[in-house]
Structure formats: structure tokens, C-alpha cells
Amino acid sequence: MRTVPESGTLAAMLDDFDRALLTHVQRDDGATAEELATRVALSPSAIARRLRRLRRDGWIAATIALLSPRLTERRLRAVVALQLAEHADLKGKRALLDRLAAAPQVQFCYELAGAVDLQLLLDCRDMAEFNALVEALFESDGVVRRYETSFVKRAVKFAPFIDLAAPDSAA
Known part of the structure; x- marks a missing residue:
């Protein structure tokens, strides 16, 4: 990229x-x-x-195809908020971020300021895959203090677009 x-x-x-x-x-x-x-x-x-x-020149980072909801609506999707351990070392945090980046089930991962350190969207076939993923990603090395999961009931809007037609004075 x-x-x-x-x-x-x-x-x-x-x-x-x-x-x-x-x-x-x-x-x-x-x-x-x-x-x-x-x-x-x-x-x-x-x-x-x-x-x-x-x-x-890299202004278009990638071209992707968004799949129809007919193919994705029965999958288990979860929004997960993670808090990192207060004394998590930089090496442990980097290892966690690398695991998250490598996991195909992690659709997005944002590092945040505030009470939550990381916000994720996970896409899994079923609850068994979700449980195995969470154990492998979060519960192995003490870097994650706690996590809270909300399961997606229905997608209301998904629009990862940015309107660039008008000049952005803040850019």
C-alpha cells in the first residue's frame, strides 16, 4: 500500500x-x-x-468489492471495546496490535483516546469461532485488561466514504 x-x-x-x-x-x-x-x-x-x-501516487490506497448482505447477513459480527492493562509494556501492546492486524476476522481496529483504548469490529462464522478468536487474541498475555462486546443485530448504515468534492480547509 x-x-x-x-x-x-x-x-x-x-x-x-x-x-x-x-x-x-x-x-x-x-x-x-x-x-x-x-x-x-x-x-x-x-x-x-x-x-x-x-x-x-497513493491517493487511492486500494480498490475493494463490498459483498452483498445476502452473503454476509447470517454471520456473527461483534463490536468490541478493549481496555489495555495499565502497565502493559510497549512490546506487549505491539504484539497485540500485530495479532489484530493479522487476524482476518478483525475488520477494523481503531486506537482511541479516552476510557477505551481499542475499538474493533469482528466478523466470525459463529459463536464458536468468536470465542476461539477472543481467547487467542485477548486472553493470552495479560495486555488486555478487559473487553466489552456488543453483537450487531442489523446493519443500518455502512458508508466508509469521505466527501472530498469541497476543499477541506483543515487538511
């Missing part, structure tokens, strides 16, 4: 056309340059060139 350049502001590195393209391809990366040209005032060839550059 490429990284986005650190220096400069977002507004200085991406122009209005780049931001508009990024906003649109987040929702439909399968759109053709011709289809995108109906939404962004550029020719299809200019759109194709810009998208190649945006991918090359």
Missing part, C-alpha cells in the same frame, strides 16, 4: 477535479471514464490519466 505525501495541504496537492473524482470512485470504482465524465467536467481520457496518477 502506498502512503499519501505528508507535506503540504490537501487543497494544495489535489485540485477540484481530483477531489471530485476521488469522491465518485469511492462509491463506484467500477465506473468507466466515460461515466465519470458525465459527473466531472473532464474528458474520459483526462479522467483515466488522473485516476492512474491518483493510484500511482
Whole structure:
């Protein structure tokens, strides 16, 4: 995965056309340059060139396919809040983060400020897989002080998109 350049502001590195393209391809990366040209005032060839550059330069980190709920609705999903042990050493915390990053069932892991140190979304086939995963990830080395699990009843909204069409003055 490429990284986005650190220096400069977002507004200085991406122009209005780049931001508009990024906003649109987040929702439909399968759109053709011709289809995108109906939404962004550029020719299809200019759109194709810009998208190649945006991918090359790391502004588009990955292209993925989101599966239909018909395939995912019967799976066990859990939101887990973790508190780390007060005296967890840096090496132990790094080992935990590495285990979380490597586990395919961990769909996201955010490190937070506040009472909760880590927030996870886990996706498992069933409760047996969930229990085995929790034992392997959290209960092995004393790094996790406690964890609290909430099971997902229904997905109401999932929209991991960022509207870049308007310049972000805070970037």
C-alpha cells in the first residue's frame, strides 16, 4: 500500500477535479471514464490519466468489492471495546496490535483516546469461532485488561466514504 505525501495541504496537492473524482470512485470504482465524465467536467481520457496518477501516487490506497448482505447477513459480527492493562509494556501492546492486524476476522481496529483504548469490529462464522478468536487474541498475555462486546443485530448504515468534492480547509 502506498502512503499519501505528508507535506503540504490537501487543497494544495489535489485540485477540484481530483477531489471530485476521488469522491465518485469511492462509491463506484467500477465506473468507466466515460461515466465519470458525465459527473466531472473532464474528458474520459483526462479522467483515466488522473485516476492512474491518483493510484500511482497513493491517493487511492486500494480498490475493494463490498459483498452483498445476502452473503454476509447470517454471520456473527461483534463490536468490541478493549481496555489495555495499565502497565502493559510497549512490546506487549505491539504484539497485540500485530495479532489484530493479522487476524482476518478483525475488520477494523481503531486506537482511541479516552476510557477505551481499542475499538474493533469482528466478523466470525459463529459463536464458536468468536470465542476461539477472543481467547487467542485477548486472553493470552495479560495486555488486555478487559473487553466489552456488543453483537450487531442489523446493519443500518455502512458508508466508509469521505466527501472530498469541497476543499477541506483543515487538511
